[in-house]
Amino acid sequence: EVQLVESGGGLIQPGGSLRLSCAASGFTFSSYNMNWVRQAPGKGLEWVSYISSSSSPIYYADSVKGRFTISRDNAKNSLYLHMNSLRAEDTAVYYCARSPWGGYDDSWGQGTLVTVPS
Amino acid sequence: EIVMTQSPGTLSVSPGERATLSCRASQSVNSNLAWYQQKPGRAPRLLIYGASTRATGFPVRFSGSGSGTEFTLTISSLQSEDFAVYYCQQYNNWPQTFGQGTKLEIK
Numbered sequence: 657e658v659q660l661v662e663s664g665g666g667l668i669q670p671g672g673s674l675r676l677s678c679a680a681s682g683f684t685f686s687s688y689n690m691n692w693v694r695q696a697p698g699k700g701l702e703w704v705s706y707i708s709s710s711s712s713p714i715y716y717a718d719s720v721k722g723r724f725t726i727s728r729d730n731a732k733n734s735l736y737l738h739m740n741s742l743r744a745e746d747t748a749v750y751y752c753a754r755s756p757w758g759g760y761d762d763s764w765g766q767g768t769l770v771t772v773p774s
Numbered sequence: 775e776i777v778m779t780q781s782p783g784t785l786s787v788s789p790g791e792r793a794t795l796s797c798r799a800s801q802s803v804n805s806n807l808a809w810y811q812q813k814p815g816r817a818p819r820l821l822i823y824g825a826s827t828r829a830t831g832f833p834v835r836f837s838g839s840g841s842g843t844e845f846t847l848t849i850s851s852l853q854s855e856d857f858a859v860y861y862c863q864q865y866n867n868w869p870q871t872f873g874q875g876t877k878l879e880i881k
Contacts, residue, residue, distance in 0.1 A: 691870075693818075701810075701818060701861055701872040715868050751817055759865030760808035762829065764817040 658682040658763045660752050665768030672742050672772075678735040678752030678765055686730035689755040692737050694748035695767075702748070705737065706755070720746075744774035776800050776864050780873035786881040787852055795847040795876045797862035802842045806866035809838055809847050812875075813858045821860070822847065854880075 664676040678690070692704040705726040706715040714726055725738040735752050749769050753761035777800040787793045797807070809822040820829040822838035825845060835850040849856055857880050862873040 700875045701812075701863075703870045703872065706868075706870075717869055759806060759870070760820060760823040760863065761810075761818075762820045762823075764819070766817055 658754065660754065660763060660765035662750060662752055662765045662768040665750065665770045667771045667773070668742055670743060670772055670774075673738070673740045674742065674770060676737040676739065676750055676752075676768060676770070678737075680733045680735065680752075680754075683754070685728075685733040689757075690728065690735045691753045691755050691761055692726060692735075693751045693753055693761065693764075694746075695751070696745075696748045699748075704750070707735070739770070742770075742772045744772050746770060747772050775869060776803060776867055776871050778862055778864055778871050778873035780860075780862055780876045782876060783874070784877045784879060786879050788881045789852050789854060791852055791881075793849040793852055793856075793878055795849075795860055795878070797840075797845040797847070797873050799843045799845075799864055803864040803866035805841045806864060807838075807840070807845050808863045808865065810861045810863065811856075811858050812861065818861065849878075852878075 659681045661679045668674050689708045691706050694704050707726045723741045727736045749767040751767045752765045754763040779798045781796045805825040807825045810818040811821045812818040826838045837848050839846050859875045859877045861875045
């Protein structure tokens, strides 16, 4: 069974940093592209960042470019999102998602909440 | 950036009836269109990809159609478990973008 488990969320002051992790199991992690997608409270889905199975290419949404860094460790079956210079508008549930063809996401984690007070 | 527009924002339908949800792209996305179902407090779940291919675990009452800029998700006979929010997503161009969602509620 495919499992994606996010961790690392919490309450962080504006300007602070946080690292989210996503532990993958039940599939060959190194063969899959991955995405981070976020959802602000009561709002819709927003794609954040993409990393291919080999870690190149990598893409970011304009809203996080220069502040967030996506990475992965295929030996540890883990995906990461390093978030710096956090703002109130970054408050959201962050999901990691498996992307078979670098497009749609066929499996999602349960999400981890990041709260940045205004 | 391609803008995805879903309509209506909220759709009220009675169980057993048919529901039709629309998604429009600001430019052609070919057939690179997915639909997701999200229930309260849960992660989204892939429903349709390639505009019309149903994902594992969803029954045949769910169907997707369209290409280019106009897409439709049809649920032929609504069951209680189908009431949720539905999002479309284009993955033809970076950045991939989502519609704002359609909330399907019980009438």
